[in-house]
Amino acid sequence: MIEAVGLTKRYGSVLAVDDLSFTVRPGHVTGFLGPNGAGKSTTMRMILGLDNPTRGQVLIDGKRYAELREPLRSVGALLEASWVHPNRSARNHLLWMAKSNRIPTRRVDEVLEQVGLTSVQNKRAGGFSLGMSQRLGIAGALLGDPGILLFDEPVNGLDPEGILWIRQFMQRLAAEGRTVLVSSHLLSEMAQTAEELVVVGKGKLIAQTSTSAFIDQASESTVRVRSPRLDALRQLLLGKGHPVDYVDGTLLVRAATTEHIGDLAAANGIPLHELTTQRGSLEQAFMQLTGDAVEFHTHLDSAAEQAPELTAQGANR
Amino acid sequence: MTLMAVERIKLVTTRAPWLCAILALGLTVGLAAVYAMQADHEVAISGSQLGIPFGLIVVMVLATLSVTTEYRTGTIRTTFQAAPSRVKVLGAKAATVAIIAGVIGEVYSFASFGAGQLLARDGAAPLSTAGDWRQVAGAGLIYAAGAILAVAVGILIRHTAGALALLLVYTLMAENLIQVIPNVGMDIHPWMPFHVGQKFLSTDGPGVGFFPTDDITLSPWASLAYFAAFAVVLLAIALGVAKKRDA
Ligand SMILES: Nc1ncnc2c1ncn2[C@@H]1O[C@H](COP(=O)(O)OP(=O)(O)O)[C@@H](O)[C@H]1O
Ligand SMILES: [Mg+2]
Numbered sequence: 267m268i269e270a271v272g273l274t275k276r277y278g279s280v281l282a283v284d285d286l287s288f289t290v291r292p293g294h295v296t297g298f299l300g301p302n303g304a305g306k307s308t309t310m311r312m313i314l315g316l317d318n319p320t321r322g323q324v325l326i327d328g329k330r331y332a333e334l335r336e337p338l339r340s341v342g343a344l345l346e347a348s349w350v351h352p353n354r355s356a357r358n359h360l361l362w363m364a365k366s367n368r369i370p371t372r373r374v375d376e377v378l379e380q381v382g383l384t385s386v387q388n389k390r391a392g393g394f395s396l397g398m399s400q401r402l403g404i405a406g407a408l409l410g411d412p413g414i415l416l417f418d419e420p421v422n423g424l425d426p427e428g429i430l431w432i433r434q435f436m437q438r439l440a441a442e443g444r445t446v447l448v449s450s451h452l453l454s455e456m457a458q459t460a461e462e463l464v465v466v467g468k469g470k471l472i473a474q475t476s477t478s479a480f481i482d483q484a485s486e487s488t489v490r491v492r493s494p495r496l497d498a499l500r501q502l503l504l505g506k507g508h509p510v511d512y513v514d515g516t517l518l519v520r521a522a523t524t525e526h527i528g529d530l531a532a533a534n535g536i537p538l539h540e541l542t543t544q545r546g547s548l549e550q551a552f553m554q555l556t557g558d559a560v561e562f563h564t565h566l567d568s569a570a571e572q573a574p575e576l577t578a579q580g581a582n583r
Numbered sequence: 584m585t586l587m588a589v590e591r592i593k594l595v596t597t598r599a600p601w602l603c604a605i606l607a608l609g610l611t612v613g614l615a616a617v618y619a620m621q622a623d624h625e626v627a628i629s630g631s632q633l634g635i636p637f638g639l640i641v642v643m644v645l646a647t648l649s650v651t652t653e654y655r656t657g658t659i660r661t662t663f664q665a666a667p668s669r670v671k672v673l674g675a676k677a678a679t680v681a682i683i684a685g686v687i688g689e690v691y692s693f694a695s696f697g698a699g700q701l702l703a704r705d706g707a708a709p710l711s712t713a714g715d716w717r718q719v720a721g722a723g724l725i726y727a728a729g730a731i732l733a734v735a736v737g738i739l740i741r742h743t744a745g746a747l748a749l750l751l752v753y754t755l756m757a758e759n760l761i762q763v764i765p766n767v768g769m770d771i772h773p774w775m776p777f778h779v780g781q782k783f784l785s786t787d788g789p790g791v792g793f794f795p796t797d798d799i800t801l802s803p804w805a806s807l808a809y810f811a812a813f814a815v816v817l818l819a820i821a822l823g824v825a826k827k828r829d830a
Binding site: 311314316318331332334337338343345348349350352353361366367406 | 585586588589592593596597598599652653656657658660661662663664665666667668827829830
């Protein structure tokens with residue numbers, strides 16, 4: 267379990283993380299969702315004791331990271347796949363990590379096998395593709411068979427096959443009863459990976475909820491109605507206090523259910539030709555909820571489309 | 584001990600330390616061999632050891648890189664993740680690098696001496712006095728202290744280019760340039776750490792050697808202690824800084 271309480275980090279004039287409190291529980295994948303620059307990477311660095319919080323604290327099973335004995339056995343993390351020495355072989359990289367926490371060498375072979383790098387284990391890590399580096403990072407995270415795993419934007423820049431592999435991998439780890447926290451700036455990605463969400467914007471907590479509840483809450487549904495007596499229905503709905511838009515010969519009703527509108531029409535003898543619920547897109551929902559907290563959202567997202575890797579690295583600094 | 588074994592694995596599984604060790608070999612033993620072969624007089628011990636200060640600089644480059652490469656590649660964060668006590672893990676690194684530097688210094692200084700013995704046409708001075716032994720066997724101690732100092736500078740500066748520039752400019756130029764400062768320059772110079780350290784590897788008596796240390800009043804062993812203390816204090820400062828700042 268990971269527990270952040272009032273976590274705050276200031277870099278000079280930048281308040282990267284602002285009084286953030288959340289809890290990550292074992293057994294399912296928890297998504298750490300927020301636009302670029304929201305403070306996700308900073309929070310993860312603080313969880314690992316790499317950056318010192320300005321205020322507040324984050325505990326891992328009740329302890330600060332620095333208090334963990336042989337921490338790789340409790341917490342595995344992949345923050346940046348590039349954090350390896352380019353001239354050291356994959357195997358040697360894992361060997362020194364294993365040695366540092368008295369993890370038997372046998373585990374190195376096991377995790378290499380698990381991520382499918384056995385055949386290239388003696389090659390220099392600097393020559394690896396992004397997907398292979400990512401796998402090496404995951405191997406390092408799994409080395410101590412930890413109960414808690416952190417992944418920072420693990421699918422950034424990967425091809426669909428790699429994305430699927432990582433997604434299923436994380437779900438399997440969670441199903442084994444581990445605590446899995448994975449960050450992303452894409453709600454659509456999280457919707458397919460995470461059961462629970464911690465949503466942040468501009469360093470602040472926006473929501474901690476289940477993914478489906480977040481999507482329901484965020485994507486305000488509208489009901490689309492067609493009827494030969496549209497005007498009469500419109501007056502009725504307005505009379506009941508429902509916001510109504512008139513678009514192309516149909517009514518779009520917000521904050522109402524199909525049941526409610528159907529009953530209302532029937533009670534007043536108004537025939538209906540169509541009555542359907544429309545759901546906003548996930549990204550729409552996300553933007554809506556992170557709302558004002560999203561400073562650079564559109565700017566960064568359009569940049570991300572053009573140069574995904576570049577932005578990913580910049581944002582993960 | 585575990586952490587020192589880890590640092591040893593890190594060092595030997597990359598190329599740079601090996602390249603530095605080979606370069607230092609050329610600068611010490613290679614230089615001693617060339618010097619001995621062309622000498623038309625008996626080769627003094629200081630003559631066979633003439634490359635030792637150059638080797639020291641290369642070994643300090645090795646020590647600096649052992650830290651700054653970790654910062655450049657980001658592996659320092661993996662290191663701190665695996666061992667959150669920065670004082671312990673960087674201390675282990677300093678100790679490991681110091682031991683390796685010490686062994687390099689010891690092996691290369693005796694090999695340099697041996698090269699003089701084997702290759703000098705008109706013979707080479709034997710190891711007879713305690714001072715002779717100190718000149719040769721002392722190299723390892725100076726290398727170890729120099730490595731600790733270089734690790735400290737690497738931790739403080741974190742960038743390879745910056746740390747190396749500082750170390751090279753300082754050791755090769757700054758200490759000597761101090762002398763030209765009016766009035767105080769000549770008074771400060773005898774207390775510059777590398778200059779003082781050099782005294783430990785100098786012949787007893789005045790005026791011999793490539794790096795005259797006549798202006799130093801400390802005894803050779805006190806000089807070593809002074810140099811080593813400087814390195815250890817700098818390391819302590821570096822560890823204190825590393826403990827506080829973000830990785
Ligand atoms: N080491 C640092 N020094 C200064 N500012 C930083 C540093 N790390 C992050 N920031 C700033 O903190 C904010 C949050 O960054 P980050 O945690 O990387 O966000 P995310 O991972 O959610 O994209 C950004 O404005 C970023 O520029
Ligand atoms: Mg990030």
